[in-house]
Amino acid sequence: MSQPDIGPTEDEKLPSGSPETIPVYNAQTGIRFQHPYRRKVSALLRDMEIDPETVLVIQCNTLLTPDESLTPQEEVEIRPVISGGGFAS
Amino acid sequence: MKCRVCRARAVIDLPRHNAAFCPPCFDSYLMDQVWKAIDEFQMFTKTERILLAVSGGKDSLALWDILDRLGYQTIGYHLDLGIGEYSVDSLEKTRQFAQKKNLTLHIEEITREAGGSVADISEVTNRPPCSACGVSKRHLFNRAAKTHGCQVVATGHNLDDEASRLLGNILHWQDGYLEKQNPALPDDGGLVRKVKPLNRLTEKEMAAYSFLNGIDYVVHECPMSVNAKQLFYKKIMNLLEKESPGTKQAFYFGFLDRRNRFYPEKEPGEAPPFNCQLCEAPSYSEICSFCRLRIKVTSPQEKPSRTKKKSSSSSSRV
Numbered sequence: 296m297s298q299p300d301i302g303p304t305e306d307e308k309l310p311s312g313s314p315e316t317i318p319v320y321n322a323q324t325g326i327r328f329q330h331p332y333r334r335k336v337s338a339l340l341r342d343m344e345i346d347p348e349t350v351l352v353i354q355c356n357t358l359l360t361p362d363e364s365l366t367p368q369e370e371v372e373i374r375p376v377i378s379g380g381g382f383a384s
Numbered sequence: 385m386k387c388r389v390c391r392a393r394a395v396i397d398l399p400r401h402n403a404a405f406c407p408p409c410f411d412s413y414l415m416d417q418v419w420k421a422i423d424e425f426q427m428f429t430k431t432e433r434i435l436l437a438v439s440g441g442k443d444s445l446a447l448w449d450i451l452d453r454l455g456y457q458t459i460g461y462h463l464d465l466g467i468g469e470y471s472v473d474s475l476e477k478t479r480q481f482a483q484k485k486n487l488t489l490h491i492e493e494i495t496r497e498a499g500g501s502v503a504d505i506s507e508v509t510n511r512p513p514c515s516a517c518g519v520s521k522r523h524l525f526n527r528a529a530k531t532h533g534c535q536v537v538a539t540g541h542n543l544d545d546e547a548s549r550l551l552g553n554i555l556h557w558q559d560g561y562l563e564k565q566n567p568a569l570p571d572d573g574g575l576v577r578k579v580k581p582l583n584r585l586t587e588k589e590m591a592a593y594s595f596l597n598g599i600d601y602v603v604h605e606c607p608m609s610v611n612a613k614q615l616f617y618k619k620i621m622n623l624l625e626k627e628s629p630g631t632k633q634a635f636y637f638g639f640l641d642r643r644n645r646f647y648p649e650k651e652p653g654e655a656p657p658f659n660c661q662l663c664e665a666p667s668y669s670e671i672c673s674f675c676r677l678r679i680k681v682t683s684p685q686e687k688p689s690r691t692k693k694k695s696s697s698s699s700s701r702v
Contacts, residue, residue, distance in 0.1 A: 322603045323605060346626055348399075348586075348588055348626065351588070353595065358395040358595060360395065360396065360397045361397065362385050363385070374591065374603060375603070376442070376591035377605075377615065377618055378606070378609075
């Protein structure tokens, strides 16, 4: 979901020495890729234009809430939660 | 973020409740929501047998886990839809779950029961795949419930499913569907009672429950539902929810509170006048709609173009 680009907040600014990228795994497509490192889950999701209510964010086998910090170098799994098709069943 | 109950580290935030929970407190919250749904709509009792339609996705497997934990008598029923690798994966996850929990599971194949896969039925009937799938499921769930002595069929539809369905039905003023949009449809006209005990919980909550309880489910979307209207309505509902948390729940439960005003409760309907000449299911015509569909799918004139290719691959994998 797009949002206007308002830039990083004070909380989201990267400290010096932060990694440039973080490994991300999209559990629905099975695709792994590198994404520019963001300190907070909320910033990563905003960057990727993802509504936090539509995914689980998992790192080191732990569920993360949007305010949590991401551990550099550890893969972040983005697991979509939306399913569905017909109304009938 | 801290747990609203015990102040431990939260793993899920629920903006619509202005709350966040740690794993144990989230579990208590979620079990309580399911219990409330069962109780409020008098879905079933502990002496009844429940046929649970299990797809292998997060909702139905989680529901099976929850009902088992709550001490209800469940029998799992999985319908193999014949959708390539997606169905292979779905069946495997369902089987593994049942084995791990030592739960009873019955499996049927749509290709055997309806004469073709969902894609075949869709092609022959010229209906969207989800609609073609729905006709078969309705009939086969009901038949399975009767065969296995179950008084009720339970499905894993959640709050997002129900709110998006409501939106679609209202946008097109589908009175027939709105009248039946009820988390507990009583047995009527030869159809067993049908219930949706997850109607108070969102997709995210069900996915979180599955993750936290180590339930291995099919994460991939059904390839047939990629363009489904319901996904579009879910997107709209999520946009509204983002702007105003709680909208989804207020919309859906607001409708349920007012439903009787618009669609007054009817006396239980009489059983349909016929029994299908082919399958003996109660029917409004001499041949029931499912058998008519099967005749159409298997008729040489209507034979779907893809059937020949598919049948060889599906027989080798089962």
